[in-house]
Amino acid sequence: MSTPPSSPPADARELAAALAxxxxxxxxxxxxxxxxxAMFQAHLxxxxxGEGDRVAALEAMAIEDLYLACAxxxxxxRAIAAFTERFVRVSVAAAIRSRRDGPAADDMVQLxxxxxxxxRGELPPRLAEFSGQGGLRAWVRVTVVRAGIDLExxxxxxxxxxxxxxxxxxxxxxxxxxxxxxxxxxxxxxxFRQAFAAALAELDPRSRNTLRLHLVERLSIDQIGAxxxxxxxxxxxxxxxxxxxxxxxxxxxxxxxxxxxxxxxASIMRLIDSMLEVSVQRLLSG
Numbered sequence: 001m002s003t004p005p006s007s008p009p010a011d012a013r014e015l016a017a018a019l020a021x022x023x024x025x026x027x028x029x030x031x032x033x034x035x036x037x038a039m040f041q042a043h044l045x046x047x048x049x050g051e052g053d054r055v056a057a058l059e060a061m062a063i064e065d066l067y068l069a070c071a072x073x074x075x076x077x078r079a080i081a082a083f084t085e086r087f088v089r090v091s092v093a094a095a096i097r098s099r100r101d102g103p104a105a106d107d108m109v110q111l112x113x114x115x116x117x118x119x120r121g122e123l124p125p126r127l128a129e130f131s132g133q134g135g136l137r138a139w140v141r142v143t144v145v146r147a148g149i150d151l152e153x154x155x156x157x158x159x160x161x162x163x164x165x166x167x168x169x170x171x172x173x174x175x176x177x178x179x180x181x182x183x184x185x186x187x188x189x190x191x192f193r194q195a196f197a198a199a200l201a202e203l204d205p206r207s208r209n210t211l212r213l214h215l216v217e218r219l220s221i222d223q224i225g226a227x228x229x230x231x232x233x234x235x236x237x238x239x240x241x242x243x244x245x246x247x248x249x250x251x252x253x254x255x256x257x258x259x260x261x262x263x264x265x266a267s268i269m270r271l272i273d274s275m276l277e278v279s280v281q282r283l284l285s286g
Contacts, residue, residue, distance in 0.1 A: 011054075011055075014055050015048075015054050015055055015058070018055045018058050018059060019041050019044055019045065019058065020041075022041075022044055022058060022059075022061070022063045023037050023040050023041050023044070025063045025064065025067075026040055026063050026064060026066065026067025026070075027040075027067070029063075029064035029067060029068075030064070030067055030068055030071065030079070030082070032078055033067070033068070033071045033076050033078055033079050033082075034071070034076055035067060035070060035071045035074070035076070039070070039074070040066075040067060040070050043066065043070040044058065044061075044063075044066065044132075047061070047066070047131045047132055048061075061131075061132035061133070062132045062133075062134065062135050062136060063132065065130070065132065065135055065136035065137075066130070066132040066136075068082060068083055068136065069083075069127050069128070069130045069136060072117060072125075072127055073117075073124055073125055073127055073128045080113075080117065084109065084113065087136055087137055087140045088109055088112050088113060088116075088140060088144070089105070089109055090137070091112075091137060091140050091141045091144040092105050092108045092109050092112065092144055093105065094141075095108070095141075095144050095145060095148050096108070096148075107151055108144065108147050108148055108151060111147040111151060112140070112143055112144055112147045115143055115146075115147060116140070116143060126143075134229075138226070138227070138229075141226070141227065142227060145217060145219065145223070145227070146217075191254060191257045191258055192250075192254070194253070194257065195250050195253030195254045195257060196246075196250050196253075196283070197283060198249075198253045199246055199248075199249030199250040199252070199253050200246060200249075200280070200283055202249055203242065203245060203246060203249070206238070207238070207241070207242035207245060207246075208242075210224065210228075210235075210238045210239055210242045211239070211242050211243070211246065211280050212280070213227065214239050215280045216280065221235045221236050221239070222235075224238075224239070246280075
């Protein structure tokens with residue numbers, strides 16, 4: 001006498017039902033796209049965390065955005081057109097409004113699409129990395145910001161190539177008009193570099209990232225707040241605190257390397273403050 005097959009556990013049944021609901025939600029949101037239900041279900045399953053309340057995690061995902069991304073990754077032309085108009089162009093327009101001398105919109109749109117949809121050898125397009133944790137627009141915005149920076153750097157390189165003039169060295173940009181600071185810079189350059197790099201490495205990841213976004217990528221307080229999902233006032237506090245921590249850490253590092261009077265330390269801190277921006281750019285660029 002054969003044993004009847006056992007039923008799947010309750011949590012597996014709940015997950016299967018939640019997946020079915022999610023597939024229906026995606027199809028209802030984008031009725032004109034050709035996405036096989038089994039394909040989208042597999043797309044979702046690969047992005048549901050393996051631990052914890054998987055049903056709750058699935059239901060918290062941006063299902064409609066994931067459905068569109070899935071269709072784009074698999075080459076649906078209507079999906080790519082919708083993605084371009086509703087997500088890429090909107091994010092590019094916002095980025096250009098916030099950067100006076102930024103690149104042309106069409107150039108940025110093209111570069112963003114290449115970054116997100118172009119094949120990467122045996123790897124799927126980068127858009128496949130969208131996990132549905134948060135909306136697709138915020139996820140695309142990060143790529144738009146980086147694309148704008150890439151285009152501006154390329155434009156700067158073309159200007160140098162056309163004029164034959166070398167780009168200014170960051171160290172040269174930090175030259176002061178104060179003889180005392182210039183003296184300190186010449187005599188303590190190596191100690192300052194080492195102390196600054198060590199202090200920067202001691203910052204927590206959020207503080208380093210905040211400084212990079214503000215000083216290297218030139219994002220406004222509003223843009224940083226949007227990327228980090230916080231109010232602009234919070235972003236402003238993060239920037240101020242990160243700067244203060246970096247200056248204090250550099251001072252402490254220098255105290256362990258140099259034996260100077262309090263007056264000399266005060267002058268050193270003036271030098272550090274004057275060079276902070278270009279030093280962050282040098283250490284965090286790339």
